[in-house]
Amino acid sequence: xxxxxxxxxxxxxxVALVSGPLGCFAVWRRMxxxxxxxxxxxxxxxxxxxxxxxxxxxxxATGCLLIALVLVALQRGRQLATDTLLGILSHSTLALGLxxxxxxxxxxxxxxxxxxxxxxxxxAVDVATIWVVGVLVLGALAYLWRPLLSITVHEDxxxxxxxxVTAVRTALMLLMALVIAIAMKVVGVLLITAxxxxxxxxxxxxxxxxxxxxxxxxxxxxxxxxxGLTASFYWDWPAGPAIVLGATAVFVVSLIKKQGx
Amino acid sequence: xxNPAILLQTRQLSVIRxxxxxxxxxxxxxxxxxxxxxxxxxxxxxxTLVRALLGLMPYNSGELVQQPGLRIGYMPQxxxxxxxxxxxxxxxxxxxxxxxxxxxxxxxRTGAAHLLEQHLQALSGGETQRVLLARALLRxxxxxxxxxxxxxxxxxxxxxxxxxxxELRHELGCGVLLVSHDLHLVMANTDTVVCLNGxxxxxxxxxxxxxNPAYLELFGHRAEAQMALxxxxxxxxxxxxxxxxxxxxxxxxxx
Numbered sequence: 281x282x283x284x285x286x287x288x289x290x291x292x293x294x295v296a297l298v299s300g301p302l303g304c305f306a307v308w309r310r311m312x313x314x315x316x317x318x319x320x321x322x323x324x325x326x327x328x329x330x331x332x333x334x335x336x337x338x339x340x341a342t343g344c345l346l347i348a349l350v351l352v353a354l355q356r357g358r359q360l361a362t363d364t365l366l367g368i369l370s371h372s373t374l375a376l377g378l379x380x381x382x383x384x385x386x387x388x389x390x391x392x393x394x395x396x397x398x399x400x401x402x403x404a405v406d407v408a409t410i411w412v413v414g415v416l417v418l419g420a421l422a423y424l425w426r427p428l429l430s431i432t433v434h435e436d437x438x439x440x441x442x443x444x445v446t447a448v449r450t451a452l453m454l455l456m457a458l459v460i461a462i463a464m465k466v467v468g469v470l471l472i473t474a475x476x477x478x479x480x481x482x483x484x485x486x487x488x489x490x491x492x493x494x495x496x497x498x499x500x501x502x503x504x505x506x507x508g509l510t511a512s513f514y515w516d517w518p519a520g521p522a523i524v525l526g527a528t529a530v531f532v533v534s535l536i537k538k539q540g541x
Numbered sequence: 542x543x544n545p546a547i548l549l550q551t552r553q554l555s556v557i558r559x560x561x562x563x564x565x566x567x568x569x570x571x572x573x574x575x576x577x578x579x580x581x582x583x584x585x586x587x588x589t590l591v592r593a594l595l596g597l598m599p600y601n602s603g604e605l606v607q608q609p610g611l612r613i614g615y616m617p618q619x620x621x622x623x624x625x626x627x628x629x630x631x632x633x634x635x636x637x638x639x640x641x642x643x644x645x646x647x648x649x650r651t652g653a654a655h656l657l658e659q660h661l662q663a664l665s666g667g668e669t670q671r672v673l674l675a676r677a678l679l680r681x682x683x684x685x686x687x688x689x690x691x692x693x694x695x696x697x698x699x700x701x702x703x704x705x706x707x708e709l710r711h712e713l714g715c716g717v718l719l720v721s722h723d724l725h726l727v728m729a730n731t732d733t734v735v736c737l738n739g740x741x742x743x744x745x746x747x748x749x750x751x752x753n754p755a756y757l758e759l760f761g762h763r764a765e766a767q768m769a770l771x772x773x774x775x776x777x778x779x780x781x782x783x784x785x786x787x788x789x790x791x792x793x794x795x796x
Contacts, residue, residue: 308623308625310623426638429636432623433620433622433626433628433633434622436592436597436615437615440595440596440597440613440686441615441680481625484625488660489628489629489632490626
């Protein structure tokens with residue numbers, strides 16, 4: 281196997297493993313569109329990171345987190361529905377990112393790479409970043425697992441029972457921002473949510489506990505990465521979209537299984 | 542008559558949101574071993590008041606005093622869990638931090654032991670309420686706060702649930718704050734009724750509240766029907782007699 285494919289595989293699997301459990305929370309808490317909004321703002325983070333000459337991953341994570349916090353602040357207004365606010369933020373930040381990139385000058389930023397992923401150009405440093413961040417996020421998820429489940433089931437009940445709901449919710453957003461920052465390399469900002477949602481949704485049909493669902497989601501994500509990269513290698517498909525289609529294929533196959541509990 | 546401890550008390554508590562006064566200078570006291578029922582029409586601010594009491598939403602003026610270290614078992618009005626989350630009753634109860642032995646104990650007490658391995662989404666209304674009550678019991682509560690505990694339960698089930706709540710109050714010696722939009726079956730075991738319509742219209746022992754003009758105005762004929770039912774249940778009730786008084790006066794007179 282050529283080295284670039286090995287690196288791509290290592291990067292993809294790292295992202296798939298951490299997207300599994302995080303994607304489950306996105307599904308359970310109905311945060312699909314929320315994740316999309318954060319991902320779209322990533323492009324703006326890229327530009328800022330480029331302009332300020334700081335680490336792109338860090339800039340993206342910070343940008344995503346800021347957008348998430350803005351959204352939480354806006355939600356307190358209660359005048360507009362959350363999906364309306366998300367729609368405004370999501371597309372405004374994406375548009376702003378696109379304009380900012382064009383202002384920097386054509387050719388200086390690989391726009392397509394950021395939009396749809398550039399996994400075949402993964403470097404050893406990228407792989408290291410993905411795995412370090414990935415392991416940190418998985419550790420945090422394991423540590424926060426019960427409070428996270430608790431606020432997902434019933435926020436008021438969790439609060440009365442002493443769970444620091446706001447802190448836990450903010451932590452979840454931070455973890456999501458971090459994962460978006462590392463997943464951008466693999467599938468690009470426009471397809472990140474797919475990598476979070478599709479494996480988790482597929483796992484639902486097979487799992488009977490939350491932990492099982494998280495584990496299966498990681499497995500299904502990994503399967504999607506492997507099949508996507510294979511298709512990309514043999515048939516010259518664009519790698520990011522091929523990975524997403526790999527996940528979709530598993531989802532479609534899973535529909536054959538009769539729905540359990 | 543001994544004087545049971547005050548678990549929780551509000552004085553002139555007001556909650557204002559978006560320039561609307563949802564709760565207007567409410568006085569409410571819950572003693573240990575006492576069942577206080579908060580009634581009122583829809584939109585009367587019952588849930589708002591309860592949420593303020595639980596610290597789930599800030600209040601704008603007035604006072605809220607709790608017994609230090611008060612352990613509250615809370616039963617929310619609704620449990621809406623996304624169908625995508627596979628969760629058994631056992632796991633749901635464990636989320637509160639309890640061990641399996643305690644979980645089966647609480648479920649047995651609420652008559653829901655057979656539901657242990659069931660998925661939450663597969664439960665009926667009555668079963669869900671019993672599981673939620675078990676979760677509240679696992680806190681080993683000194684105060685049970687139950688928001689519309691019989692919602693989605695058929696009439697026979699409602700009576701059984703209220704009977705269970707009454708038993709639990711004696712067993713645990715805990716205070717109970719009950720929210721209901723309907724006095725119907727609540728009355729028999731309630732010590733104090735607090736009738737809320739933004740402000741506290743009247744409060745006191747059920748037999749007195751139901752004769753109160755403010756109450757009758759709020760509940761109309763329906764109240765009369767409930768009176769009949771209440772009278773029917775009267776013989777197995779109260780050892781302790783509340784005193785009727787109007788809103789905004791001192792509310793600490795009873796018990």
